Amino acid sequence: MGTDGSDDRSAVFERTREFVAALKAAPPVQRFVEAQHRFQADPGIQRLLADVQREAQTFQRAQQDGTLQEEQIQQVRDAQARFYDHPLAQEFLQARDPAGTFLQETNRVISEILGLDFGQTVGPAGGAC
Amino acid sequence: MSIAKQAVVNGVNLEAAALDAARALARAVGESLSFRAFEAAQEALMADQEVNRRLQDYQRRQQEVWFARTWGGADPAQEGALEEEWRALSQTPILRVYLRAQEQLTDVLRVVGGMISQEIGIDYGTACAPAGGCC
Numbered sequence: 001m002g003t004d005g006s007d008d009r010s011a012v013f014e015r016t017r018e019f020v021a022a023l024k025a026a027p028p029v030q031r032f033v034e035a036q037h038r039f040q041a042d043p044g045i046q047r048l049l050a051d052v053q054r055e056a057q058t059f060q061r062a063q064q065d066g067t068l069q070e071e072q073i074q075q076v077r078d079a080q081a082r083f084y085d086h087p088l089a090q091e092f093l094q095a096r097d098p099a100g101t102f103l104q105e106t107n108r109v110i111s112e113i114l115g116l117d118f119g120q121t122v123g124p125a126g127g128a129c
Numbered sequence: 130m131s132i133a134k135q136a137v138v139n140g141v142n143l144e145a146a147a148l149d150a151a152r153a154l155a156r157a158v159g160e161s162l163s164f165r166a167f168e169a170a171q172e173a174l175m176a177d178q179e180v181n182r183r184l185q186d187y188q189r190r191q192q193e194v195w196f197a198r199t200w201g202g203a204d205p206a207q208e209g210a211l212e213e214e215w216r217a218l219s220q221t222p223i224l225r226v227y228l229r230a231q232e233q234l235t236d237v238l239r240v241v242g243g244m245i246s247q248e249i250g251i252d253y254g255t256a257c258a259p260a261g262g263c264c
Contacts, residue, residue: 008157008160008161008162008163009161009163009237011157011160011161012154012157012158012161012237012241013240013241013244014157015150015153015154015156015157015158016154016241016244016245017244018150018153018154019147019150019151019153019154019245020244020245020248020249021150022143022146022147022149022150022151023147023150023245023248023249024248024249025143025146025147026140026143026144026146026147027140027143027144028144029147029249032249032250032251033249033250036250096251099249099251099256100251100256102144102147103249103251103253103256103257104256104257105148106147106148106151107253107257109148109151109152109155110151110152110154110155110158112155113152113155113156113159114155114158114159114164118155118238118257119242119253119254119256119257119258120254120257120258121234121235121238121239121242122238122239122241122242122243122245122253122254123239123242123243123246123252123253123254123255
């Protein structure tokens with residue numbers, strides 16, 4: 001007691017920064033952050049990702065217009081296959097699950113102490129549907 | 130100890146350190162004024178039988194309206210009555226205090242979640258959602 005609101009908020013944010021630093025050092029999260037950096041920095045995989053997004057948009061438009069052809073479906077599949085075959089996509093996707101599992105573990109620990117679902121309270125932005 | 134084994138031990142220690150940091154964060158949140166105000170408001174709300182009865186009744190009717198809406202058969206009069214009940218409920222002193230406390234706590238926790246998500250590049254709330262998510 002004896003602290004004003006802004007002071008104890010800054011204590012919360014200070015612990016948050018320490019938690020983030022510790023999270024980033026934990027192997028499951030560290031591997032994911034590194035995989036994500038490689039993924040984002042590689043022009044080749046970014047091009048394949050853009051291909052998938054473009055083909056998917058073309059597909060959706062054609063589906064709405066009623067002009068969808070077998071060839072377009074195949075083009076989406078091919079773009080997806082090229083993307084998922086890339087080692088950086090595989091590394092990224094393989095790193096994601098263990099990182100998620102570890103984040104859930106931290107959420108369980110925090111939620112248990114607070115008696116509320118911390119992860120649900122912090123987001124995602126926009127809240128529930 | 131072999132280098133590989135040492136790496137595993139270090140990894141386990143780093144995970145334990147992250148869980149300790151999570152506990153420290155939880156304790157800081159738990160000691161904060163906004164959390165304590167929320168807890169007090171929640172206890173007061175739980176203790177008020179009349180407001181609780183109205184809340185439960187409101188939630189039951191809300192589910193009925195949602196269900197009806199899903200099947201395209203929502204009754205506008207029923208929806209209006211429900212909105213009116215919420216307006217009245219949220220004006221009761223006990224619920225006003227609770228909603229305000231909840232909002233203030235959520236504000237702080239959203240900043241916390243944003244700091245975590247931004248640094249690690251995963252949305253923390255989404256990653257922690259139960260499998261399948263909400264929708």
